[in-house]
Amino acid sequence: MDWLERSARLRQWSRGGTRAPHKPLLFLYALGRFQEDADGELRYSAVEEELARLLAEYGPPHRTTPAYPFHHLVSDGVWEVRSERGPGSPGSGVRDLRESGAAGRLAPDLRAALRREPALLGRIARILLDLHFPPSLHGDLCEAVGLEPEPVGGGRPSDVRRQRSRRMRELVLTAYEYRCAFCGYDGRIGAVPVGLEAAHVRWWAFDGPDTVDNGLCLCSLHHKLFDKGVLGIGDGHRILVSQRFIGHSSAAHDHVTALAGRPLLGPQPGIRPVAAAHRAWHTGQVFHGTPRPAPACDGSATGGRVRGPSVPGQWSE
Known part of the structure; x- marks a missing residue:
């Protein structure tokens, strides 16, 4: 499975250039937490406040809730959610996630790939940063989620980036x-x-x-x-x-x-x-x-x- 391609093609609501970096922000946060504890889960009630701060600082101007990406990132195959009700997200509402004890983490196949190839984590992070945020914010965002991305040139899919003008x-x-x-x-x-x-x-x-x-x-x-x-x-x-x-x-x-x-x-x-x-x-x-x-x-x-x-x-x- 090509995790770089999958990371570059997260499904997001889009219309007329509207920013919707909710999934990339959660994905970056999850990568940072994976570096700290590869086997740990992120209980929604424990990380909700921190995710909300990330969305407020790096997301679009209108207010949003971290419950949205916590639920919907599952559909991209890079994230899984479990709750007291069993495997799968209990719903996209804040109350659903809190009351069911929902917890999420990177998908099993992705965790296995990151263990086999540690450099993959940095390359995925670089793709998410390049596709969703301007370079002036990359350093601050990496620090906020505890990441050190792969240096430029680290294995992106060939069609992820347009060619920049050197002039x-x-x-x-x-x-x-x-x-x-x-x-x-x-x-x-x-x-x-x-x-x-x-x-x-x-x-x-x-x-x-x-x-x-x-x-x-x-x-x-x-x-x-x-x-x-x-x-x-x-x-x-x-x-x-x-x-x-x-x-x-x-x-x-x-x-x-x-x-x-x-x-x-x-x-x-x-x-x-x-x-x-x-x-x-x-x-x-x-x-x-x-x-x-x-x-x-x-x-x-x-x-x-x-x-x-x-x-x-x-x-x-």
Whole structure:
């Protein structure tokens, strides 16, 4: 059985680019727990709260329950559920899973395959990360579930990934004149930019094209906050800041909350700005909650710029 192919083709509800990472998140969590205890089971009532936190942080903006993937992942052949009523899931409802003492774990054949070939676990994890989350979140997500995925190049099915454009980073950074579109940060060491990244607005994992009108030049901090749904792009290409973001320090104010309502910096004249369809996808599928109102003083007198973070640069989506 080809576990890589099966992992790449989890059945998920999908319509018009809607994110539904519930099964991949449970699968990643189960792989992490398998590393800790290959024979252990995950009792739903014991892991429900932790799974709910994962869904809240890495799932879509609308609220959901971990009962959904706990029940439905069984149909993909990688997961099994047992309860006091016997083999099989007792239902998809929270009450069904709690009251029946339901517990799940990786399917027997998959557990056997992982014991025979330990490197398979990392390759499965890499596929799940690549297909459902942007690279800027991979490290945090692996840490959250206790995983260390296989390095890039570790045995993916040949048709799992589209070919990325090698020029995307150069084109996007040039379009935005090598400065963060949110804060204006433009740090360099000599001629080499540091802490600047090319971000996909509509994630590459969800058919976001490698085009300038789907890209933003962002500093490392704002890239991470953009992919976490703290920041977004609204009408008139103005910055959205989620009301769910809480930060009381002056740094949190200057680097995040004060951005609400400011116009993006760039792109330079003659280059298409972020397309409305990509902005709408990000707002609907990534941005969390309701946008904060723009502050009375939005920093327009200084071009809407604040000092950006000085952190190492890299290319990711």
